[in-house]
Amino acid sequence: MVLGLVMATSTTQVKSAKAFFVFGDSLVDNGNKNFLANTARADSPPYGIDTPNRRPTGRFSNSKNIPDFISEALGSVPTLPYLSPELKGDTLLVGANFASAGIGILNDTGVQFINIIRMYKQLKYFEQYQARLTDLVGYDEARRIVNDALVLITVGGNDFVNNYYLIPFSPRSRQFSLPDYVRYLISEYRKLLLRLYDLGALKVLVTGTGLMGCVPAELAMRSPSGQCAAELQRAAALYNPQLVNMINELNSQYGSNIFIAANTQQQTTDFINDPAAYGFTTSKVACCGQGPYNGLGLCTVVSNMCPNRDEYASWDAFHPSERANGIIVNMILSGSTNYMGPMNLSSLLALDTKTKT
Numbered sequence: 001m002v003l004g005l006v007m008a009t010s011t012t013q014v015k016s017a018k019a020f021f022v023f024g025d026s027l028v029d030n031g032n033k034n035f036l037a038n039t040a041r042a043d044s045p046p047y048g049i050d051t052p053n054r055r056p057t058g059r060f061s062n063s064k065n066i067p068d069f070i071s072e073a074l075g076s077v078p079t080l081p082y083l084s085p086e087l088k089g090d091t092l093l094v095g096a097n098f099a100s101a102g103i104g105i106l107n108d109t110g111v112q113f114i115n116i117i118r119m120y121k122q123l124k125y126f127e128q129y130q131a132r133l134t135d136l137v138g139y140d141e142a143r144r145i146v147n148d149a150l151v152l153i154t155v156g157g158n159d160f161v162n163n164y165y166l167i168p169f170s171p172r173s174r175q176f177s178l179p180d181y182v183r184y185l186i187s188e189y190r191k192l193l194l195r196l197y198d199l200g201a202l203k204v205l206v207t208g209t210g211l212m213g214c215v216p217a218e219l220a221m222r223s224p225s226g227q228c229a230a231e232l233q234r235a236a237a238l239y240n241p242q243l244v245n246m247i248n249e250l251n252s253q254y255g256s257n258i259f260i261a262a263n264t265q266q267q268t269t270d271f272i273n274d275p276a277a278y279g280f281t282t283s284k285v286a287c288c289g290q291g292p293y294n295g296l297g298l299c300t301v302v303s304n305m306c307p308n309r310d311e312y313a314s315w316d317a318f319h320p321s322e323r324a325n326g327i328i329v330n331m332i333l334s335g336s337t338n339y340m341g342p343m344n345l346s347s348l349l350a351l352d353t354k355t356k357t
Contacts, residue, residue, distance in 0.1 A: 019095040019145050020079050021201070022067045023122050024154035026101030027319060030067060031058025033101050035083040036115040040102040045301050046288055050309060050322060060101065062287070062309045063322040066207075067097060067152060069329035070345075074150065082125050092133050095149060098122040104159035105188050108172070112162070119155060123195055130199070146200035150349065153196070154207045156243070159185055160235050161212055161318075178231075182238045186246050193250060197258060203348055204259045205332065206247055208240040210268035216286040217317035220295030226284065228272070240265045244341055251342070260348050262332050263339050271313045271324065278327060280313045287312040287321060 022028050026040065033041040041058065042048075048056035050063035058081065059065045071078045079097045080087040087096060100117035102110035110116050117125070133142040164172045164181055176184060196204060212218060213232030222229035240263065247259045275283040287306040288299035297303075299316040306312050315321040320328065331339045333346050 018076075019093060019149035020067070020071055020074060020076060021095045021126065021146075021149055021151045022079060022097040022099050022154075023119070023126075023152070023196075024099045025103050025158055026060045026099075027157070027207075028065060028067050028097070028152060028154045029058065029060065029099040029101045030065060030078065030081055030097045032081040032083045032097065032099060032117060033115075034058040035081065036117075040110070040113045040116065042101070046299060046303070046305060060316065060319040061322050061325065062315050064325060065322075066154070066325050066329055067099075069326050070150070070152065070332070073329065073333055073345075082129065088132075089136070092129070092136055093145065096125075096129050098125050098129075099154070102158060102162065103155065104157075104163060105155055105185050105192065106159055106163065106172075109159045109163040112166070119192055123192070123199065126196075126199055143200060147202050149201070149203065150345075151196060151201040151204045152207070153192070153204065155192075156185065156189065156239065157209045157212055160209070160232060160239075161218070164235070165232060178235060179238060182235065182242060185239065186242045189243065190246050190250070193247075193259060197250075197254070202256075202258055203351075205262060205345055205348070206243070206259055207262040207332075208243050208264050209236050210264045211272060212236050214268065214272050214284065215318050216284065216289065216293040216295030216314050218295070219284055220292040220317070224292065226293075236265050248342070257342055257348065257351065260343055260345065261341050262328075263341065264328065266339055267328055267331050275313060278313070278324075279310070280324075281311040283313040285312070286314040286316050288316050 034043050042060045043056050043058050045056060051057060068078050076094060079095045080091060082096045082098045102113035102116040103118050104110060107118050130142060130146060164170055172181060211228060211233060212235065213229035218229045218232055244261045247261045250259055251257050271278060271283045284293055286294035287309050288303050290296055290303050294304050295317045309321050310323045312321050313324045333344060335344050
């Protein structure tokens with residue numbers, strides 16, 4: 001199965017969802033930060049080095065990110081950033097990307113960044129989008145489009161790396177023990193998912209966190225020996241199962257599989273334990289960066305740059321390479337229950353959507 005994933009990066013095609021909406025952080029941001037004065041952005045080379053025109057797009061990748069591969073699987077063009085002036089007219093029918101680098105579940109996550117679109121604002125923009133869509137196609141059709149759409153939400157990692165563990169004795173770490181903090185995050189995440197449902201989302205893909213302690217940035221800062229940072233590993237081990245339990249509870253509450261969970265912790269564990277099985281030469285060293293594991297600072301034109309991006313699971317200090325993103329999406333689309341629960345994305349999209357009235 002592993003070799004098949006490597007040989008066929010994001011080739012699964014499903015065409016059930018006519019629109020696609022994306023919420024979350026830099027893992028799924030495709031350029032909203034380009035339209036804001038801020039410090040968390042990816043609009044300068046060498047970001048985008050492997051795009052057709054070799055120019056940065058605002059994605060934290062050498063080319064495609066996770067939403068791009070999902071759009072391909074849906075047989076659709078990539079969604080535009082919600083803040084893009086090009087998102088108007090018929091382009092609204094494709095959906096929109098509301099994600100913003102640096103944000104978390106909590107409003108105080110990412111306070112060190114300027115002009116980030118926090119989750120409450122992303123959801124407010126979703127309301128505005130639906131009003132614009134209603135003006136274009138009418139209320140009933142707009143509601144049908146939203147009900148039948150696929151929604152991706154990827155958020156939570158920053159609540160650990162850019163909040164709880166940002167500095168020693170951070171305000172949140174003084175307020176909460178780690179287990180209590182995880183429970184608090186899950187309770188707040190539940191409110192976000194409930195709000196998405198209230199806004200008409202009936203097919204929602206929720207990703208957990210990866211092995212946060214194993215990304216090049218954390219290895220460089222916390223683990224000179226190369227072992228994954230223990231506290232962040234513990235955080236992921238506490239957080240991800242509780243996220244799955246919360247999603248299962250919501251599905252039981254609604255009597256339908258509205259939400260599915262992607263076990264990105266298991267996916268990244270596979271990369272780390274056996275990178276060669278996926279065609280990678282390393283899972284710990286970033287392709288672009290500097291310092292130990294290329295994990296310090298930003299990826300810039302003066303950074304170290306690997307000659308073959310496809311051999312690296314990590315593009316920069318925090319983000320997967322394009323090829324890793326494609327393999328992750330294949331797991332999301334057709335993976336077993338080791339990777340997806342209660343079903344994979346292809347199975348979810350095959351279900352008939354019951355339109356809310």
